Amino acid sequence: MQETNYRVINGPEGYLPPAAASMGVVLPDRGQALIEGRIVAEKEAMEKIAEKLLSAKNPYFFPGPLILWAWNDKAVEKAKAVKELADTAGAKIIPMPDYRPKYPMINPAEEINPNHPNLTIWHNKIDVCVFAGVHCHYANLALKLIRGGTDCYTIALCANYGHEDAMISLRDVHAEEVRNLTAVIKKMKGGK
Template sequence: MHETTTDERIIVPGPAGFHPPSAAQLGVLPPNPGKGLLYGREVDEETVMEEIARVMLTGRNATIFPGPLVLWNWNAHAAEKARAVLEIAAQIPDVLIIPMPDYRPKYPKVEPQEVINPNHPNLTIWGNKIEACIFVGVHCHYANLSLKMIRAGTNCCTIALCAEQGHEDAMMTVRDCDAAKLRSVAQVIKRVREEMGIALPENGENVRFTPYQSRMVHGGKTHTNPLDFTLSDPTDGSAAAFGHSSNQMQREA
């Protein structure tokens, strides 16, 4: 197991203050294939996955933030990655899932227990007292924006599971995350969880709803089993309410 000391860590939870230097300014670059970033240092990606597991299993109000690339059932690839994200969620007791369904600013007010928005992600972090989170399925430029703002203004430990080259402004990142690699993350979390002696609920209902989600969507229910979720048909569906079409998403993916 690789352990970084405080002196070795470059990108760490904040708050780093107003307009802190970017990771690139601090000399941190995206990882090479087969590698990941652990607090700004390049290490083997499985080492990063193990630290992701420990942080998500012990962090206060650990949360997964799925973005449009895994939220909307645009095609078979998106659906397969979405299932893999749910498998990750299934290994983390009491985890929250708060979506990033759209990138446009939510003015005059965002409901932090309903969504996270890349233009003011700190509001959702603060509103739910989140100290560990995973970004997955978010277009890279919006993920970069969110990660910088979260590091500047919160104490949240950020994790980016990226389909491209990874995110140097996250405390931890794994690159080239297709469905198979996301499932590898889930398996590592399962192994580390068992090594730590952390059990899942017997009924499998380990995903916790925010009070808003519970009240407005789920009739007062507090938890659910993520593996019971059924994907809808690959149509535009509710994404149309956010001004998107499947053709637009396929061009951007």
């Protein structure tokens, strides 16, 4: 595997930022994660996520349909774990209940949509956001748009292979991994 010099960092990177994959960023293997385009150990990424969330002025979680709609017991369990994680980190939550474009405009105080995530981020002055339970193709679209037009630091908790367009991306994240991340945050907060 060839190392790339390209780093996935908060923007704004420009009107049409390149897809991180086209710049040589590759997805991590099991037990690994991405921090700004570099493959690292999962533990290191969890610690960096905790650091980013705890130092953020206005962190938000964006839960998507995969956990918002209680379509099976695992989705319900993961949703509860994500809610506990957000509460532990002192973050607010804005749901992404579906992906349909809302025209002429969404209410950015109440929802986020992958077709125009910048509106919600600008309106709420979000400096760190976490995607969880969002279908991969929509997460990738939104993450790239956020990187292109805002200075928001993005984190993706992916149930599959991860997201190269997020500044930090964990892969294979289910309820247990979310609870592990919550424990890391509690430890950094001094056990609270």
